[in-house]
Amino acid sequence: MTWTIYLSLAVAAGILCHSLISSRILRRQRDLSHIPLVRFHHDDTQASYIARTREIMHQGYVEYNKKGMAFRIRNPVDEGSPQVIMAKRYLDEVKNASEEQLSFPLYSIQAFLLKYSGSVLPSAAATHVTRIDLNKNLGELVEPMREECLDTLRVVIPESKDWTLLKPWDTFVPLISRMTGRVLVGPTLCSNPEWIQLTIANTAGIMKSAMEIRASYSARWQWLAPWTYRGRNDLRKLRKRATELIEPLYRERLAGKQPADPEQKHRDAVQWLIEGHQTETEKGITSAEIADGLLFLYMAGIHSTSATVVSIMYDLLAHPEVIPELLEEIHQVQTESPQWSKQSLAKLRKLDSFMKESQRLHPAGFVTVQRSTVRPYTFQDGLQLPANTFLMFPTYEFTHDGETYPNPEQFDPWRFYRMRTEGDATKFHFATVSNDSTNFGAGFHACPGRFFVAHELKIILTELLLQYDFKFAEGTARPPDHYHDFTVIPNQQAQLLVRKRQERKQ
Numbered sequence: 023m024t025w026t027i028y029l030s031l032a033v034a035a036g037i038l039c040h041s042l043i044s045s046r047i048l049r050r051q052r053d054l055s056h057i058p059l060v061r062f063h064h065d066d067t068q069a070s071y072i073a074r075t076r077e078i079m080h081q082g083y084v085e086y087n088k089k090g091m092a093f094r095i096r097n098p099v100d101e102g103s104p105q106v107i108m109a110k111r112y113l114d115e116v117k118n119a120s121e122e123q124l125s126f127p128l129y130s131i132q133a134f135l136l137k138y139s140g141s142v143l144p145s146a147a148a149t150h151v152t153r154i155d156l157n158k159n160l161g162e163l164v165e166p167m168r169e170e171c172l173d174t175l176r177v178v179i180p181e182s183k184d185w186t187l188l189k190p191w192d193t194f195v196p197l198i199s200r201m202t203g204r205v206l207v208g209p210t211l212c213s214n215p216e217w218i219q220l221t222i223a224n225t226a227g228i229m230k231s232a233m234e235i236r237a238s239y240s241a242r243w244q245w246l247a248p249w250t251y252r253g254r255n256d257l258r259k260l261r262k263r264a265t266e267l268i269e270p271l272y273r274e275r276l277a278g279k280q281p282a283d284p285e286q287k288h289r290d291a292v293q294w295l296i297e298g299h300q301t302e303t304e305k306g307i308t309s310a311e312i313a314d315g316l317l318f319l320y321m322a323g324i325h326s327t328s329a330t331v332v333s334i335m336y337d338l339l340a341h342p343e344v345i346p347e348l349l350e351e352i353h354q355v356q357t358e359s360p361q362w363s364k365q366s367l368a369k370l371r372k373l374d375s376f377m378k379e380s381q382r383l384h385p386a387g388f389v390t391v392q393r394s395t396v397r398p399y400t401f402q403d404g405l406q407l408p409a410n411t412f413l414m415f416p417t418y419e420f421t422h423d424g425e426t427y428p429n430p431e432q433f434d435p436w437r438f439y440r441m442r443t444e445g446d447a448t449k450f451h452f453a454t455v456s457n458d459s460t461n462f463g464a465g466f467h468a469c470p471g472r473f474f475v476a477h478e479l480k481i482i483l484t485e486l487l488l489q490y491d492f493k494f495a496e497g498t499a500r501p502p503d504h505y506h507d508f509t510v511i512p513n514q515q516a517q518l519l520v521r522k523r524q525e526r527k528q
């Protein structure tokens with residue numbers, strides 16, 4: 023008897039939730055009807071949104087954004103979450119909005135269904151150590167990063183002096199994982215193959231779970247996924263294993279074990295997370311919380327940086343005529359200061375310009391500065407967005423706009439070098455964000471890892487340029503990028519030919 027009462031209550035609650043949620047979705051769609059919709063006229067299917075989003079983004083940018091208006095596009099995998107693409111004039115307002123109004127963590131949770139898949143959530147503590155401690159320690163981290171780079175290059179690139187085939191994606195993901203890991207988990211764990219595998223599997227698992235949940239549950243039933251989704255334990259198991267792998271390091275650090283070299287101190291996110299919690303709260307941080315924070319940082323940093331370095335390599339090989347000039351700059355700087363440091367890396371201005379131009383033309387995605395409205399939000403000009411609306415800025419269009427960047431489709435390696443020399447010397451660096459350069463986001467949430475990335479890329483590229491010769495395996499053309507939804511992925515199948523030089527290049 024009792025169970026029938028429970029069952030009836032559960033069914034009634036389900037129906038209530040169902041009608042509440044679906045009416046909320048319909049209301050949100052109605053509430054956005056004042057914003058023009060841009061869609062595919064002939065084939066408005068999910069397949070078009072996956073492969074050809076760039077086309078309607080461009081159309082909406084020209085028709086609306088350039089006139090200062092926002093437009094919206096469907097979110098075909100989640101009709102309850104339409105996406106509003108904002109004009110540049112709204113950027114300052116979004117940067118200044120509080121976390122209680124427009125939220126980046128909330129956007130990430132909703133866009134990737136993080137609370138439904140058992141995933142790690144955005145970690146304020148891990149973001150804080152990246153923003154503060156990582157950046158404060160960058161100078162001391164240059165040498166350890168270079169050591170890790172040299173060690174890994176010996177493993178991932180054949181030492182042969184004959185031309186050998188190499189798949190850049192498969193080469194650079196482990197390299198980036200180890201170099202980033204060096205500043206996150208220190209010299210031992212960063213090269214542990216199980217740890218590397220696990221951090222890569224975590225990012226892939228988050229994407230896969232979000233896709234599978236959306237494929238199996240309509241927006242109104244996704245809340246059931248934590249109990250019924252068949253992959254609901256996958257990410258949890260992975261997080262548990264990450265905690266086990268962190269545990270010995272965590273215990274050593276809590277016990278105050280010092281580095282082998284008495285001159286050194288621990289400079290990695292594990293240490294900073296522990297120290298941050300020792301001073302701020304009595305309770306301290308658990309190994310599981312540290313593991314989650316680290317997985318979050320790996321998710322934020324590895325694929326984005328790997329994609330960036332692969333794109334830069336493709337651009338270098340597509341423009342081999344610039345290599346002598348880059349080498350000349352490297353030699354000049356090394357003559358003044360033979361060992362890389364934060365200061366000497368900063369002097370590689372042409373390399374910096376090359377990296378930024380490559381990112382301008384081949385970014386990690388079409389949109390950045392994604393936010394979700396925590397509650398209904400009205401912009402100063404009266405534009406209204408209901409709660410839980412996704413808004414974002416068309417970075418790809420900004421950086422391909424001829425009014426900001428003349429000859430936008432042309433790869434101009436020294437574009438930013440000239441802008442720095444002829445204009446403001448403090449602007450236009452690879453890691454600089456501005457309203458015309460939003461590949462690393464904008465405002466408070468602008469990527470806190472971007473200065474680290476600039477150092478990491480320069481360390482890698484100088485070694486590659488000095489130690490190896492490269493060319494495309496077939497033809498000389500740059501392999502085309504692959505587009506998926508808003509993501510830009512450099513070609514993962516292309517092969518390069520590489521050979522180790524007898525002597526470092528002069």
Ligand code: HEM
Pocket residue numbers: 126127148149152202319322323324326327330386390391392461462463464465466467468469470471472474475
């Ligand atoms: C080329 C590589 C990278 C790119 C293109 C990139 C891009 C971005 C973008 C677009 C955002 C969102 C900013 C916004 O919405 O305003 C972001 C946030 C973030 N990134 Fe990066 N990122 C990269 C590498 C890294 C690395 C290596 C780390 C860590 C070591 C990192 C850590 C973070 C964190 C913690 C956030 C969240 C910031 C917050 O919520 O305040 N990123 N990144």
